[in-house]
Amino acid sequence: TGYSHEEAMQMNIGQIVAPEYLPSVLQRVSEQVQGKVFKSPLELEIVCKDGSRLTLEVNTRVLIEGGMPVGMQGIARDITERKQAETMQARLNRQAALRADVSVALTDENDTLPQILQKCSEAIVEHLAEQLDAAFARIWLLREDEQVLELQASAGMYTNVDGPQARIAVGKSRIGLIAQEKAPYLTNDVQNDPTFGDKEWAAQEGMTAFAGYPLVVGERLTGVMALFAKHKLEADSLNALASVADTLVHGIERKRIEDEREKLLAREHEARMMAETANHLKDDFLAMISHELRAPLTAILGWAQMLRSGTLDRASAERALTTIERNAKSQAHLV
Numbered sequence: 001t002g003y004s005h006e007e008a009m010q011m012n013i014g015q016i017v018a019p020e021y022l023p024s025v026l027q028r029v030s031e032q033v034q035g036k037v038f039k040s041p042l043e044l045e046i047v048c049k050d051g052s053r054l055t056l057e058v059n060t061r062v063l064i065e066g067g068m069p070v071g072m073q074g075i076a077r078d079i080t081e082r083k084q085a086e087t088m089q090a091r092l093n094r095q096a097a098l099r100a101d102v103s104v105a106l107t108d109e110n111d112t113l114p115q116i117l118q119k120c121s122e123a124i125v126e127h128l129a130e131q132l133d134a135a136f137a138r139i140w141l142l143r144e145d146e147q148v149l150e151l152q153a154s155a156g157m158y159t160n161v162d163g164p165q166a167r168i169a170v171g172k173s174r175i176g177l178i179a180q181e182k183a184p185y186l187t188n189d190v191q192n193d194p195t196f197g198d199k200e201w202a203a204q205e206g207m208t209a210f211a212g213y214p215l216v217v218g219e220r221l222t223g224v225m226a227l228f229a230k231h232k233l234e235a236d237s238l239n240a241l242a243s244v245a246d247t248l249v250h251g252i253e254r255k256r257i258e259d260e261r262e263k264l265l266a267r268e269h270e271a272r273m274m275a276e277t278a279n280h281l282k283d284d285f286l287a288m289i290s291h292e293l294r295a296p297l298t299a300i301l302g303w304a305q306m307l308r309s310g311t312l313d314r315a316s317a318e319r320a321l322t323t324i325e326r327n328a329k330s331q332a333h334l335v
Contacts, residue, residue, distance in 0.1 A: 002049030018045040018053060032062050033069045043079075055083045088236070095240035098127035102244050106251030113255050114152045117141075120248060121155035124227060128237065134229045135207060140168065140175065141215075141223040141252070149179055149224055156228075157205070170221075173197070178212045178224050184242070185212045188232045209233040213245035217253050292334055296327035 001008070001016065017025050021044040028042055041057045048054060060074035105111075105119035121137045128134040136156030140149035149168045151161045171180040174195045178185050187193050190207045201207075211233055212226040225245050233241075303320040306312055312320060
């Protein structure tokens, strides 16, 4: 602990046990003095002379003299390294789960792109809430014709996608600068960072850290992903966020390509249906024309054969010639 033997002999439990653990330590001592037996050790932290901490696993028993409790005897095992390893593994597990959830969201064919990005934002906040006390995560996509970032998803403290940050011009504010520079921006001192305008809001909400990543394919900007947190961002967390940003941009690009493909297929289907309809109309039109041509010609041929036979009287011949003339004019008009 850094204390000498003489110093340690002058100290009591309250001077070495970390304040947040002291109530549970005193409660356990009280229950043991009253006769309760604990089979499992108590885990706690102590504060060393230089302010650093050690994590201990402590087993204690009550010392009895003359049937009365007169003291405590304990053995403490330093498990600091083991706890640090467990904590790091838990962090890595959460980060792996985050990347998996983002990947799953990006491959959902039934959701629109904004719905997919909302699920990704929610996954970021959910998996980093305990580790970083993640306050909120947001994703903007670039509208290239206007050079404006449009907010597509927001999770955590703020879930609305309208308001002052709904549309951010490239180059304006911290988010716009990330887009313009196409470079990440990371800070663990939001409240004193000159590039963040609302210091009062940051102090009121206890914001500590910010991580913003441009979503870039090759040299082309797609959007920006950002996270605000109330705890410091460590290297492993930043690596996880960078990985998520990389996964995100490729997922967005893939979704856009799939959407364009669906649109092309829909237009192709529509064109094919129109062609089929046109063919049907053409067939119907030709059938109508065929009928309109055939009926008068049948009458003309029939009367002509009767005239050639010489069996018609003069009146009937006149009717035949009149019918032939009328049908011939009708045909000429139709043509």
